[in-house]
Structure formats: structure tokens, C-alpha cells
Amino acid sequence: MNNLAIKKEEYTATKNACKLCTPLGASLVFKGIRGAVPLLHGSQGCSTYIRRYLISHYKEPIDIACSNFAEETAIFGGGANLKIALENIRRQYDPELVGIATTCLSETIGDDVPMFIREYKDMCEGQELPPIVHISTPSYQGTHMQGFHGAVRALVEGVAEKREQDGRINLFPGMVSPADLRHLKEIMKDFGIPFTMLPDYSDTLDGPLWTEYQRIPPGGTPVEEIRAAGSALGSIEFGSVLAMEKESAGRSLFKKFAVPCHSMGLPIGVDETDRFFNTLSSVSGKPIPAKYQEERGRLLDSYVDGHKYVIEARAVVYGEEDLVASLVQFLKEIGVIPVLCASGGRSGHLQKIIAEMIPDDEQKNIRILENADFTDIESMAEELKADLIIGHSKGYTMSRRLNIPLIRIGFPVHDRVGGARIHHIGYRGTQELFDRIANTLIEARQNASSAGYTYM
Numbered sequence: 001m002n003n004l005a006i007k008k009e010e011y012t013a014t015k016n017a018c019k020l021c022t023p024l025g026a027s028l029v030f031k032g033i034r035g036a037v038p039l040l041h042g043s044q045g046c047s048t049y050i051r052r053y054l055i056s057h058y059k060e061p062i063d064i065a066c067s068n069f070a071e072e073t074a075i076f077g078g079g080a081n082l083k084i085a086l087e088n089i090r091r092q093y094d095p096e097l098v099g100i101a102t103t104c105l106s107e108t109i110g111d112d113v114p115m116f117i118r119e120y121k122d123m124c125e126g127q128e129l130p131p132i133v134h135i136s137t138p139s140y141q142g143t144h145m146q147g148f149h150g151a152v153r154a155l156v157e158g159v160a161e162k163r164e165q166d167g168r169i170n171l172f173p174g175m176v177s178p179a180d181l182r183h184l185k186e187i188m189k190d191f192g193i194p195f196t197m198l199p200d201y202s203d204t205l206d207g208p209l210w211t212e213y214q215r216i217p218p219g220g221t222p223v224e225e226i227r228a229a230g231s232a233l234g235s236i237e238f239g240s241v242l243a244m245e246k247e248s249a250g251r252s253l254f255k256k257f258a259v260p261c262h263s264m265g266l267p268i269g270v271d272e273t274d275r276f277f278n279t280l281s282s283v284s285g286k287p288i289p290a291k292y293q294e295e296r297g298r299l300l301d302s303y304v305d306g307h308k309y310v311i312e313a314r315a316v317v318y319g320e321e322d323l324v325a326s327l328v329q330f331l332k333e334i335g336v337i338p339v340l341c342a343s344g345g346r347s348g349h350l351q352k353i354i355a356e357m358i359p360d361d362e363q364k365n366i367r368i369l370e371n372a373d374f375t376d377i378e379s380m381a382e383e384l385k386a387d388l389i390i391g392h393s394k395g396y397t398m399s400r401r402l403n404i405p406l407i408r409i410g411f412p413v414h415d416r417v418g419g420a421r422i423h424h425i426g427y428r429g430t431q432e433l434f435d436r437i438a439n440t441l442i443e444a445r446q447n448a449s450s451a452g453y454t455y456m
Contacts, residue, residue: 016374019344022137024050025147026101032199034220035096037089042103043069057412057419058205065089079116096223100134107138133158143345145320148175152249160230162257170235171197172249178206179423190289196225206420230257234283239322240265244349267425269330295427306438311335313441316381318391319410321345325353339384342369342377405440
């Protein structure tokens with residue numbers, strides 16, 4: 001008899017993931033293209049889930065087409081369904097672009113989507129077809145951010161061309177809010193720089209009240225501007241984690257068309273916003289407009305005024321890796337200690353980036369969780385005795401159980417109105433975020449006070 005004990009490998013299941021599905025990110029990008037229709041190659045449940053999540057956050061009607069897998073399709077393949085879906089979309093929407101994202105099911109059975117697209121184009125020979133852009137997005141292989149960045153890269157690789165240079169700058173802002181996108185457009189116009197921002201869902205997902213339903217909302221990045229992206233003076237790409245990846249839209253344009261790529265973190269905080277404005281000025285050869293120098297000065301003044309309320313407060317930060325990294329840089333700037341930095345992403349870069357931002361992270365007992373779920377985040381947040389939590393709505397139940405205030409930021413914000421109007425970036429967005437943090441901490445101390453003081 002073998003007396004050796006058999007050691008079981010420990011297995012941990014994800015209970016409440018700190019991430020969303022990959023095709024959701026791709027669908028969001030396609031919603032930021034003028035006249036585009038997102039098409040999920042998979043089952044109706046996938047498109048319904050994504051529509052529900054996006055509608056809950058943006059409070060706008062959202063159409064996402066589907067190739068409508070059923071049992072037979074899952075066995076014999078979905079080529080016929082995809083071609084029917086493309087034909088239906090052309091007939092009902094007359095789109096300027098169709099963006100196809102795959103789901104877990106179509107990826108698992110091995111559907112050859114590029115081949116199906118070629119077959120469809122052969123069927124339609126002689127007809128004028130819109131650009132059809134495909135991105136592989138199985139959720140078991142990534143997060144919504146990988147779907148987002150992958151779709152932006154697929155668009156420039158599939159549509160961009162080399163043309164005569166017109167002084168344009170490509171801006172790849174990442175997954176920020178419609179309010180942030182509007183602010184970025186304001187900045188570019190104030191600089192007087194022609195630009196292509198990809199994607200731009202500032203109007204398509206946060207538009208005015210309609211008198212009647214519109215299948216494709218107005219707004220978005222024109223396809224013609226994406227074509228011109230190969231002739232830009234340069235590209236600016238937000239995301240410190242994205243900057244460490246092998247592939248991105250900006251690097252693709254550099255390799256194919258020699259368009260210089262400038263990578264940086266999201267412009268949250270004085271330092272990163274300075275970097276963005278200085279890069280804009282350097283690439284365009286134009287000075288920074290005076291109004292932004294004034295915004296910067298007001299922000300610094302508020303740092304001085306509010307420093308005593310935020311210094312050495314302990315924060316839990318979670319969400320997309322690029323957002324977490326940029327928030328950590330900002331919190332360091334104002335003296336808040338990010339005791340726990342967590343993300344459902346698993347790029348492997350987050351720990352290194354934060355260690356570079358805060359070299360004494362071990363001394364300050366800062367914990368970093370990658371590929372995290374909320375069970376782990378909550379357990380660690382309680383242990384670290386945090387003063388506030390910064391992240392999206394999926395952390396609400398954790399905040400409630402631990403009795404720690406939650407500052408909602410990022411995506412999704414499901415339990416408040418105005419998720420699309422939360423401003424994060426630039427001196428102006430940083431100002432709003434700083435005020436929210438300071439006032440949240442003041443309110444918590446005020447509520448804990450027996451006197452409930454009314455004057456500071």
C-alpha cells in the first residue's frame with residue numbers, strides 16, 4: 001500500500017468578479033462610431049446582458065444586434081446566422097460600419113469569423129458594403145477593457161489609411177465617461193488642433209431628449225476620420241497599463257504608418273494632466289491656453305485648502321487597471337494612502353506600476369490585488385481599516401456591510417443617476433474628484449461626532 005499522502009491542489013472560484021465581459025468593451029467602442037451597429041456573434045443572452053449593463057449606466061436606449069445562436073448553431077456553426085444578421089442590419093439600419101464581436105460560445109466551437117465575412121462579401125459582389133470590423137472577444141480570455149482596447153486597435157488596423165498630412169492628432173482616451181470625452185474635445189478645440197478621437201460616445205450615449213426613437217443615435221467618430229488616422233502628426237494614448245502591452249491602436253499606427261505614439265496615464269491629478277497638456281503643446285507646436293493654466297492654479301489652491309481633511313486617509317481603490325493606476329498617482333499627490341489597489345484585470349503590470357509610483361509601498365503596507373473578486377477585496381478592506389472606498393457600483397454591498405463610504409467612479413454606476421456625467425479627467429475633473437473625496441471624509445467624521453459640528 002502506498003503510504004504517501006495525496007496533496008489536493010487548492011482551488012478558488014471567483015465569486016463576484018471585479019470585471020465585466022470582453023465583448024461589452026468592444027460593443028461600447030462600436031457605439032462610439034458614427035452610424036455604426038455592434039453585432040455580437042453568439043446567443044441572444046449575451047447581447048441582452050450587455051444592453052442591460054450599458055443602459056443601466058448611460059440611461060440611453062441601446063441597440064446591439066445578435067446572430068442569435070441556438071442549439072443547432074452551437075453544433076454545426078454560426079456562419080449562416082452571421083450572414084443573415086449582416087443582411088438584416090444592412091436592410092434595417094443602413095449602417096456606416098458594422099462591428100462584430102465574438103462571444104464565448106462562438107469562440108469555443110471555433111467559428112472562423114474572418115472566413116464568414118469574406119464569404120458574405122463574395123455573396124454581395126457588386127454591392128456597396130459598409131466596413132465590417134471584427135474583433136475576437138471570448139470572455140474567458142480577458143476583461144471588458146481588453147475588449148475595448150482590442151476594438152479600437154481593430155478599427156484603425158481595418159480602416160486607417162496613409163493620406164496627406166493635415167496636422168491632425170489621434171486621441172485614444174480609453175474607457176472614460178461621456179463627460180470626459182466632451183471635455184477632451186473642448187481642450188482640443190481650445191488648442192486649435194484638428195483631431196480624431198476614437199471612440200467618441202459623448203453624444204451617442206449621452207444625448208438630448210428625443211421626440212421619436214432613433215435606431216442609430218447621432219454623433220460618434222466619423223469613419224472618414226478613422227481613415228485619416230494613418231496620416232496624423234501623432235497619437236496620444238491614455239493608459240499606463242496599456243502602455244506596457246505589446247499591442248495597441250497607437251503602436252499599430254506607428255508600425256504601419258510611422259505615426260508617433262505618445263503613451264501616458266489617464267490625466268487625473270496635476271502631474272498627469274500637466275503631462276497631457278505639455279505633450280499636446282509639444283506635438284502641435286501651440287501654447288497651452290490660459291484658461292487651463294487658471295484651472296490648474298485653482299486646483300492647486302484647493303489642494304492647500306483641503307489638505308488637512310484628506311492627509312493620510314486610507315482608501316480602497318478598485319476597477320479597471322488603467323483607472324486604478326491613475327487614481328493611485330492622484331491619491332499619492334493629495335496625501336491619501338491607497339492601502340488596497342484591486343482590479344479584475346490580470347495583465348501582470350499593475351503591481352510594477354504602483355511600486356514605481358509609491359516606492360515605499362511595502363513600508364506603507366499597501367496591498368495590490370490583480371485578477372481580484374469582491375470577496376477578496378472586502379476581506380482585505382476590513383483588515384486594512386480603510387476610511388473610504390473608491391470604485392464603481394459593484395462595491396456598494398461591500399461598502400454597506402463594512403460601513404465605509406463609497407465614492408462612485410468609473411463603470412458601471414447602476415445605483416445612482418448621472419453615471420455618464422461623472423467627470424474624472426483634466427484639472428477640472430480632478431477638482432471635482434478632490435472635492436468629493438474631501439467632503440466624503442468630512443461627512444464621515446461629522447456623522448461620527450457626538451456634536452455633529454456645523455463649522456470648520
